[in-house]
Amino acid sequence: MAAPESGDGNNGAARMVTLISSDNTRFEVEAAAASLSQTLQLTILDGGGGGGDGIPLPNVDSATLSKVLEYCIKHAPAAANGGAPNATAVDRAELERFDNEFVNIDQSVLYSLIMAAHNLEIEGLQSLVAKKVADMIKGKSPMEIRRTLGFPDPTPEEQAEMNAHMLEYGWAYE
């Protein structure tokens, strides 16, 4: 998602904003990076988040927020270029490498991240994390999916339901 051109500070130094996580940790970050979030972008455009105020994010804990910001900082320059039409192949490859590395994380973090990306409306991050979850599911049997996603073993009732579904859509399990 393109960040607004105004995301760069008006004065020489980049404009900074402060974000406050649900557990009251303060993060100072460039406005351009924070503006990858559609939700924050409006507040920032209104001049919020500067000085001692900070923008409270009651939905996001500090661990998740630091992860989100890691993503935003990395992607901000490319986003500032308006979807990076002049980005070199090297830059794009570097971003791709970063992305792959970035989602190589514990599942609980992944779910926190997908929720945070959703709440903060960071389109690129949402796609990235959804893609990661989809890749974890792709090509697996229901039992394998359950295991991958960390579900407990199915109860007999659940097993019966599974079997019924598999009968109904037999071809998908062939």
Place this chain on the structure above:
Amino acid sequence: MSLLLGTSASKKRRAGDEAEEDEAAAAEEEDRISALPEELRLRILSLLPLKSAICTGAVSSRWRDLWARRWPDPSSLDLHLFPENTPDQILESLERRGRRRLDRFSLTIHPRNYSSPNLIEYLRRYLDYAVACDVEDLHIYMADYFMSILCSRLYFPPGTYHLARLSICRIGRVSFDISWGGNVFFSALEVIHLRSVRFVDLDNLLSSCPRLRTLDLRYCEGVRGTIECRHHLKSVTVAECNNVNKIHADRASGLRSFRLSSASFPTYDIPVTAPLQDLYISLRGPYPRKPLSYWIRALPHLANLTALTICSVALRRVYALARFGSPACLTKLRNLPNLKELQLLMFEMDSTNLAHIYVFFRTCRCPQLERLFVQLPKNSHDTSEDISLEMAEENEPDEELSEEEEPHEELCEEEETGEELSKEYETEEELLEDEILEEYMLKDDRLFYEDMYEEDPIDEDISEQSEDDLPEYGLTNLVLAKMMKFKGDYFELRLVSFLLRKATGLKKLLLVAPQGNHMEEFGEDQMDTSRFLETKLSRLERASSNAEIIVSESDHAEIQPLHSDVFAKF
């Protein structure tokens, strides 16, 4: 949402090493992905191929039907073109829907007098539309067989990258331009069902599907020669495609299902280590023009086999090998440790057939056998000649089996494969000798057995053939037996008697009368006949005290074999 996120994250962190807490954490994990807002879960589902999306439906109740809503409604179209519809109207309404993603597109064309160019043009437009919507599951059916041969054609446009399952019934010609996609034209296609397709370049089709797992061909007379099965294939069905003479599957190392029904004795090869779980062998034709030993020899190990269907022609061969062959020739069939379900296709049912069945149970150990299905012939007299040339079910024109020279080719093939595989078997010469011996013996046998069975106590016969006792038949776990087209003939009753005496744990024996009232032939009314049968049946000795015998006029739809499709007509 924030609350949920916060609490579960912190709980997760607190979860220590203890097993109990781990379990709780696992349960919580499930809650977490399932608790994601529907919008997010749909977003994840939209990134999956249809097959994987469907699989999520089985994962838990919270995912049950979500996958079906991943594209804007309707993402599954089931169109019927009736004579009163104009194809243009439907196409217009499709265009109004736009080219949004489609999971499934099914088109059934009901009989109507289309001109051939019109029909071809309509089919083209429907197909183009479905492909433009990146359809993943595509079904095209022509209800009218003759019209379909004359004037239907499916030409696949490029862009079929998402197609995962293709099912085509009664289409004259199926084609695509391979130069568009090279050998990945159908790059995602995993399942192909072709039924009564007149012309299709199967070689090109198969080589354009790098991910194909299931190939199911029925009544495709236009498929000729050798079918080359690639190594991803897990399931192969070739039924009544009587111009196929070889199924070459020796690279399909993961083959789990192999079903062959043919009136022309094609050869096949399967990797010996293929983990075959279900096997269907129905071969018929002018017996004994070709030696049948290859069908046993070319089988892989059958240790994983859970469901088996074999025909009386193959049973005859097992019998011959068991009685006259060397012990090695039946190695693979001798042990069926996991077989749960057996279906016998009895093209004929006389004394020799009965003997073949007994010998099969004695020779092929299936201690886990729970369900037995027997398809009896329509008529009790020897019908082998009728069967050999009769085309099954569909109304393809009866092509005379031009087999005058083929047996010789077959013999050559036999020898070649024989050389490769002969280690554990006797030599081909010996087998062929057996063949002759068998013929010789069977002539005598027939009389022998007939004499035997006329003398009622069948046990005498058994004790003569073997000294061993009941468990030898390995029917101790059999709980259900079902006989289709049961007419109460002498040999049918003998088989019933055999099962009742040998299956010590039998709970239910279903005897289903043929469709249509066969009793009329005898000028008896139904009540009398069934009473007569019941009296007869009630007199039979039973090894299992709670075996219930049910004689019925209609089929029990809920009790069907895994191989419920019987392709041959007999």
